[in-house]
Amino acid sequence: MNVPDDLQYTATHEWIRMEGEDARVGITDHAQAELTDIVYVELPKVGAVVAPKQAVAVVESVKAASDIYSPIGGTITEVNHALDSNPALVNTDPYGEGWLFRVRMEAGEEIELLKDPSAYRKQIDNAGEASL
Amino acid sequence: MQESSRKKTPLYDEHVRRGARIVEFSGWMMPVQYSGIVDEHHTVRKAVGVFDISHMGQLHVCGENARDWLNYMLTNNVERMDAGESQYTFLLNEEGGVIDDLIVYHYGDGQYLLVVNASMTPKDFEWMQAHLRPGVELENRSAHYAGLAVQGPKSIQLFDLFFGAGISRPARNEIKQVKRDGKTMVVSSTGYTGESGFEIFFPAEFAAELWNEILERGTGLGIKPCGLGARDTLRLEMCYPLNGSDLSPARTPLEAGLSIFVDLAKGDFIGKKPLEKQRQDGVKERLVPFKMKEKSPPPRAHYPVFKDGEKIGEIASGTLSPTLNIGIGMVYVPAKYARINEEIEIDIRGNRFSATIEKKPLHK
Numbered sequence: 001m002n003v004p005d006d007l008q009y010t011a012t013h014e015w016i017r018m019e020g021e022d023a024r025v026g027i028t029d030h031a032q033a034e035l036t037d038i039v040y041v042e043l044p045k046v047g048a049v050v051a052p053k054q055a056v057a058v059v060e061s062v063k064a065a066s067d068i069y070s071p072i073g074g075t076i077t078e079v080n081h082a083l084d085s086n087p088a089l090v091n092t093d094p095y096g097e098g099w100l101f102r103v104r105m106e107a108g109e110e111i112e113l114l115k116d117p118s119a120y121r122k123q124i125d126n127a128g129e130a131s132l
Numbered sequence: 133m134q135e136s137s138r139k140k141t142p143l144y145d146e147h148v149r150r151g152a153r154i155v156e157f158s159g160w161m162m163p164v165q166y167s168g169i170v171d172e173h174h175t176v177r178k179a180v181g182v183f184d185i186s187h188m189g190q191l192h193v194c195g196e197n198a199r200d201w202l203n204y205m206l207t208n209n210v211e212r213m214d215a216g217e218s219q220y221t222f223l224l225n226e227e228g229g230v231i232d233d234l235i236v237y238h239y240g241d242g243q244y245l246l247v248v249n250a251s252m253t254p255k256d257f258e259w260m261q262a263h264l265r266p267g268v269e270l271e272n273r274s275a276h277y278a279g280l281a282v283q284g285p286k287s288i289q290l291f292d293l294f295f296g297a298g299i300s301r302p303a304r305n306e307i308k309q310v311k312r313d314g315k316t317m318v319v320s321s322t323g324y325t326g327e328s329g330f331e332i333f334f335p336a337e338f339a340a341e342l343w344n345e346i347l348e349r350g351t352g353l354g355i356k357p358c359g360l361g362a363r364d365t366l367r368l369e370m371c372y373p374l375n376g377s378d379l380s381p382a383r384t385p386l387e388a389g390l391s392i393f394v395d396l397a398k399g400d401f402i403g404k405k406p407l408e409k410q411r412q413d414g415v416k417e418r419l420v421p422f423k424m425k426e427k428s429p430p431p432r433a434h435y436p437v438f439k440d441g442e443k444i445g446e447i448a449s450g451t452l453s454p455t456l457n458i459g460i461g462m463v464y465v466p467a468k469y470a471r472i473n474e475e476i477e478i479d480i481r482g483n484r485f486s487a488t489i490e491k492k493p494l495h496k
Contacts, residue, residue, distance in 0.1 A: 036153070037170045039452045040429045042481070058481070060430055062169040062452055063361055 001124060002029040004095055009120035010071050015095060016114060019102070023072055026099040027059060027090060030124045035061045038090045043079040044101055050076060057100050059090060070103055071114060078102040141186035142278045142339035150357060158251030158376075160187040163359035172362035173454040176325050180284035181358035182346050185331065186339060189253030189274040191246040191260065197267030198242045205260060205402060206236065207385060209395040215240030218305050218320055220393050222385050223248075223256060224403030228410065229381040230388070232256050233373060235322055237307045245318065247279075247333070249375050263402070278339035281322075282346060283329035283366075286353040291330055293349045295319075301330065315342075324363060326370035326495060365451050368460060369495035371421045377433060377449045378419060378462055386410050387464065388419045389492070418470035419448065420489045424459035424478070428485040431459040431478050438477040438484065439469055447478065453494065459487070460494050 007015045013031035017024045032038065042058040050056050055067035056076070079101045083089055090098035115123065139160050147154060152163030163184065166172060175181045193202060203210045208221035217238050223231045232252040237245040248256045257272045264270055282290060291301050295312060302308045307320040317334035334342060347355055364374070373379050373388055384407055385394050396408060424431065431450035436443050450461030465476065474489040 036165060037168050039170070042429055058429065060452075062365060062430070062454070063164070065429065065432065 001033065001121075002095070003117050003121050003124075005117050007095070008071075008114040008116065010069065010114060011123065012069050014068060014071055016071050022077055022102045022104050023074075024099055024102050025068075025071060026094055027068060028120070028124075029094050032091045032094045032098070035059060035066060036063070036091075037061055038087045041083040041087045041090065041100065043081075043083065044070075044076045046076055046079060048076045050074065050103065059087075059100075068100060070101075072103060072105055074103045074105045076101055077104045139187070141184055142336040143184045143186060143343050146340050146343055147184065147357075152357070152359060155360075157187070157360055160250055162187060163357070165359040165361045166357045169359070169361035169365060170454045172356055172358040173365050175354065175356045176284045176327055176358060176362060176366055177455060178285070179354040179356075180282060180286040180290055180329075180350055181356050181362070182343070182350070183281040183283065183358050183360075183363055184279075184343070185281045186278040186336070187250035188279060189246075189248040189250060189256065189272070190277045190333065191248060191253075191257060192271045192273050193244040193246065193268065194242055195268040196242060197265055198244055198269075201265050201268045202236065202244060203398060204400060205263060206234075207394040207401060207403070207407075208236075209398045210236065210238070210244075211398070212395075213238045216307055218307050218322060222390075222393060223259065224384070224401075224407075225381055226402060226406075227381075228384040228386075228403035228406035230375065230379040230383060230385060231259055231381060233375055233379055233390075235320075237318065237320065239307075239309070245333075252375060276336055277333050278336045278342075279331060279333040280343060280346060281324065281329060281331045282350075283323045283325040283358075284327045286350075286355075287327070287329045290346070290350045290353055290355065293353075294346060317342075324372055325366040326372075326493060327366075364449075365454055368449055368451055368462070369453050369455055369493065371462060371492040371494060373419070373462075374449060383419075383464070384410060384415075387415045387417055415467055417445070417464045418467050419462055419464050420470050421462050421492055421494050422460065422476060422478075422487040423453075423456070423490050423494060425475075425486040425488060426458075428459050428478070429480045431461045431480065431485075431487070436479040437463050437465065438479060439465070439475075444469065444476070455495050459485075465489070 013028045040060040044056040050070045052073040053069050056070045057068040147163040152166050155164040206221040208219050234248040302321045317332045319332050322331050323329040430452035435447045437445045445463050448462045453460040477484040
């Protein structure tokens with residue numbers, strides 16, 4: 001499974017890329033493989049204020065709907081509308097075209113402890129690890 | 133669930149070896165998908181796919197009173213079946229509710245095979261055992277049999293490639309006992325996908341060999357192994373009911389819109405009286421197919437269904453139709469709303485999405 005070295009991760013299989021004050025968020029290659037064919041993505045509204053670890057998006061395969069959590073608290077600044085017409089981008093390019101949303105941290109907000117690539121790799125290599 | 137209570141079909145190792153994703157399905161460790169539900173779905177609609185159906189139960193009934201007894205136990209008319217024919221039918225409780233839906237195969241000479249849902253096999257057997265009569269023998273042969281469903285337009289060519297020119301495809305509702313390579317198997321034209329196809333049942337020890345041979349012979353036709361995920365989307369596009377979702381002990385076949393498989397004109401059978409009353413009074417609710425009007429999250433089982441702001445039911449089965457690329461499903465609604473083109477609303481995580489009640493099937 002692809003776990004890029006320049007990203008941070010959550011135990012719930014989101015990836016985070018810090019871009020100035022914003023964090024761009026998506027789901028990992030491992031998560032998209034576990035979820036299988038993604039047929040629908042429900043995104044948060046731009047401007048929504050979210051708490052850390054709040055369920056803010058839903059990624060749906062044919063079989064199941066899975067919540068996606070915001071790794072940090074803040075305001076949603078942008079969502080990936082390309083997924084409205086092509087949700088499969090999450091499968092084909094989870095770290096690129098398949099990103100989900102950007103969230104801007106509140107000033108002074110503590111960031112929850114995120115996993116570095118090696119810690120996340122260890123998590124998913126762990127046999128029997130529960131999927132999303 | 134305990135590891136020991138998870139049953140495996142004789143093809144379990146083959147599924148794992150070929151990279152299937154395995155899930156627990158009513159006590160069975162079954163492949164939910166191989167290449168992906170959507171891909172497998174399209175493969176069956178356009179080419180050919182093969183499913184392991186070994187988990188399904190096989191109950192064998194014989195004896196001089198087998199026919200009359202089955203006619204008392206089942207809703208369809210067993211007498212209308214000649215030797216070598218099959219029939220879709222229901223096993224009901226005393227209230228007319230569905231214990232199971234099944235296919236009964238008539239071998240001739242008072243010998244019948246009942247192919248029942250995997251999850252219901254012990255319950256069906258117990259129920260039938262409790263109602264057994266002299267002159268009838270009932271045997272649960274589920275553990276000894278394996279089965280494959282070969283489905284899709286190219287299954288016609290695959291049938292000839294597999295069986296050779298000497299054996300013709302069974303007609304609709306026909307079964308054949310075929311000896312092939314010294315192995316006796318039962319072949320029928322049944323399926324659960326809406327496509328042409330055939331199903332074969334044979335002794336469990338041949339399972340891996342026959343599964344691999346079907347896949348090998350079908351390579352040129354684009355065959356793919358398929359899992360339960362695609363089986364579910366394929367059957368739902370055809371509005372074929374799934375017991376436990378669309379059928380239950382609290383619902384009758386009349387409510388499920390399946391009265392053509394119930395013969396109220398034949399002699400007495402378990403559940404007949406409540407069905408006669410329901411036929412006379414009219415059903416209060418009916419199972420109807422629906423289709424989302426626009427793009428929406430996939431409708432799923434138990435999502436609430438509304439009409440004019442009032443909750444009228446819950447989705448029985450729902451999915452995103454890979455063929456239509458829109459949400460579809462089935463729901464029990466009050467009979468007054470069970471009309472084609474009637475508009476309903478599905479509540480998905482607090483948002484309402486419009487859908488229309490449609491005609492069966494949703495595909496084709």
